[in-house]
Structures are given as C-alpha cells and as structure tokens.
Amino acid sequence: MTAPPEIRRIVLPNSLELLCHDDSRGYFGDYHRVRVLLTLSIPLESRFFQDGEELREAKRLLPDPVIYRRSAEKMAVPSADLESVRSQLVEDLLRNAGEYLGSEQFPVRYIRAELIRNRSGKVRINEISVFRGE
Secondary structure: OOOOOEEEEEEOOOOOEEEEEEOOEEEEOOEEEEEEEEEEEEOOOHHHOOOHHHHHHHHHHOOOOEEEEEEEEEEEEEHHHHHHHHHHHHHHHHHHHHHHHHOOOHHHHHHHHHHHHHHOOOOOOOOOEEEOOO
16 A cells, blocks of 8 residues: 655654645545645654653654654545645644644653553554544
C-alpha cells in the first residue's frame, strides 16, 4: 500500500516538521470524501527530557520517533471543489492546532502523555482523531 501524496510541509516554530497528506477518495458519482492527514514526528532527543533516565525509559517504551496524527475531512465534495476544500481543511487545522503544535512545550507534553498511556497498557493502534471542519 502506498502512502497518500504529500500536499504540504510546514516547519513549526519548535523546529518540528508537520506533513500534510491527501487521503481523499471518490465515493458516489462526482462526489468525494476529502480527507487531509497531518503527521508530526517527534524524535526522542535529550532536549525533550529532564534527565538521561527519563530518556532511556522513553526509548525503551516508545517508538522513535513518536508520531502524532490527526485528520480533517469533509464529505460530499464535488470534483470542481476538491482543491479549495482540501486547502481549507489544512488551513482550518493549522488555525485550530498550529499554535499548540508549534509550541516549545508540545513535544515534551505529547511524549509524556504517550509514556503514561503506554505504562497503563492503553496502547494506540492506528488511532487518528478526526476534525470535521467548520
């Protein structure tokens, strides 16, 4: 299975790179489900940890890099509107989550949340939250 095509790459203020992929598909006649996938890879680097022990624990329990994923979608989009809807979904996601994802605290908080989830046994399997647009 091939990865969906990349439509945008954004370097955030915290130096992480946000990738946007198009996972749209047709579903009935001229109508489509437009879906944009956001992926942010957070490397397990010492700058995100208080000490070496915390870093070693993270490397033992988590994949490197830790992946943050979100999606945005809209249904019943005619072919003529695909590009504008796709662009609008990316802009909506960035407007709603861009500042948070780009903050210096985001990587640390997300890695800690994943560590807590992993310790509790609540491991995510292909979990992607969906934003339905405005």
